[in-house]
Amino acid sequence: xxxxxxxxxxxxxxxxxxxxxxxxxxxxxxxxxxxxxxxxxxxxxxxxxxxxxxxxxxxxxxxxxxxxxxxxxxxxxxxxxxxxxxxxxxxxxxxxxxxxxxxxxxxxxxxxxxxxxxxxxxxxxxxxxxxxxxxxxxxxxxxxxxxxxxxxxxxxxxxxxxxxxxxxxxxxxxxxxxxxxxxxxxxxxxxxxxxxxxxxxxxxxxxxxxxxxxxxxxxxxxxxxxxxxxxxxxxxxxxxxxxxxxxxxxxxxxxxxxxxxxxxxxxxxxxxxxxxxxxxxxxxxxxxxxxxxxxxxxxxxxxxxxxxxxxxxxxxxxxxxxxxxxxxxxxxxxxxxxxxxxxxxxxxxxxxxxxxxxxxxxxxxxxxxxxxxxxx
Ligand code: KIV
Ligand code: ZN
Numbered sequence: 221x222x223x224x225x226x227x228x229x230x231x232x233x234x235x236x237x238x239x240x241x242x243x244x245x246x247x248x249x250x251x252x253x254x255x256x257x258x259x260x261x262x263x264x265x266x267x268x269x270x271x272x273x274x275x276x277x278x279x280x281x282x283x284x285x286x287x288x289x290x291x292x293x294x295x296x297x298x299x300x301x302x303x304x305x306x307x308x309x310x311x312x313x314x315x316x317x318x319x320x321x322x323x324x325x326x327x328x329x330x331x332x333x334x335x336x337x338x339x340x341x342x343x344x345x346x347x348x349x350x351x352x353x354x355x356x357x358x359x360x361x362x363x364x365x366x367x368x369x370x371x372x373x374x375x376x377x378x379x380x381x382x383x384x385x386x387x388x389x390x391x392x393x394x395x396x397x398x399x400x401x402x403x404x405x406x407x408x409x410x411x412x413x414x415x416x417x418x419x420x421x422x423x424x425x426x427x428x429x430x431x432x433x434x435x436x437x438x439x440x441x442x443x444x445x446x447x448x449x450x451x452x453x454x455x456x457x458x459x460x461x462x463x464x465x466x467x468x469x470x471x472x473x474x475x476x477x478x479x480x481x482x483x484x485x486x487x488x489x490x491x492x493x494x495x496x497x498x499x500x501x502x503x504x505x506x507x508x509x510x511x512x513x514x515x516x517x518x519x520x521x522x523x524x525x526x527x528x529x530x531x532x533x534x535x536x537x538x539x540x541x542x543x544x545x546x547x548x549x550x551x552x553x554x555x556x557x558x559x560x561x562x563x564x565x566x567x568x569x570x571x572x573x574x575x576x577x578x579x580x581x582x583x584x585x586x587x588x589x590x591x592x593x594x595x596x
């Protein structure tokens with residue numbers, strides 16, 4: 221597929237919810253799905269319908285309520301899983317079945333299938349899924365540790381059986397950016413029929429490279445990124461939606477790709493996912509952390525007050541924040557103090573400001589943050 225649009229596939233409600241302790245209630249899942257749809261996510265992986273009655277009901281209800289997003293459910297490589305998945309997603313205006321099997325040597329050992337037996341299973345299950353639904357995604361789990369020849373063979377079988385998207389998961393967060401780009405581009409060049417379908421990238425963050433690996437995969441030809449809000453997900457998490465989307469927006473000069481995400485909705489959904497999952501966002505998390513648009517040091521505050529571009533590459537409004545926050549603390553300087561006091565209605569002469577500045581520094585040495593009430 222030669223297009224510059226990158227599809228955003230959000231799996232907060234499936235891979236994200238799989239992280240220990242992140243369980244969400246039925247109502248919370250519906251709310252998050254609605255926010256994702258409104259934000260412009262192309263595909264929402266709403267759950268794993270065979271996993272539980274609750275997952276089945278959530279995927280069914282999300283499908284019924286969906287507007288423009290495709291609703292996808294996960295299914296292992298067997299007819300029972302696939303049928304259950306279809307029962308749930310069939311209500312969506314745009315349904316998708318996502319079926320997968322672990323193709324690496326380590327993963328083949330679990331169901332104890334030979335390479336040939338697994339190849340046959342892939343053919344049969346993808347064919348079955350495609351007979352139910354026009355939109356079928358297939359994933360060779362642990363693709364980045366699967367033998368190259370076998371990976372090509374299985375991808376070719378899935379495409380011939382009717383898969384419309386091939387997702388290439390880095391299940392254990394093992395790959396690195398150059399390798400990620402290379403893997404996708406070689407698959408597209410090697411596998412017959414690859415240019416007719418969409419390749420997706422699905423990265424985990426075990427080595428902290430999920431965002432870089434996803435963007436590299438796009439450079440290699442992937443046109444769907446699988447990700448979660450706040451990078452929620454198993455172990456160290458999945459690729460963070462807000463990071464890949466903002467990276468593509470801010471660095472369109474070197475990554476000429478578009479998404480249809482309304483980035484001004486990022487902050488709100490990030491906060492909702494943090495609340496309902498119980499996974500707080502670290503302060504210095506890219507894009508959505510409390511400190512991502514906050515400045516305390518005097519030099520930075522002075523620069524920001526003169527020209528925001530001095531120390532910010534994104535505008536807070538672009539991610540749905542009202543403004544940059546100037547945090548008053550022991551590293552703050554006179555310019556920030558003057559500006560803060562002015563905001564509070566105190567227009568001080570130089571000698572008054574000097575006096576307040578000395579008292580402010582003394583207080584800041586004792587407190588982490590000096591609040592407006594302290595200044596008043
Ligand atoms: O990480 C992974 O391999 C997965 C698959 C089910 C796509 O989440
Ligand atoms: Zn995953």
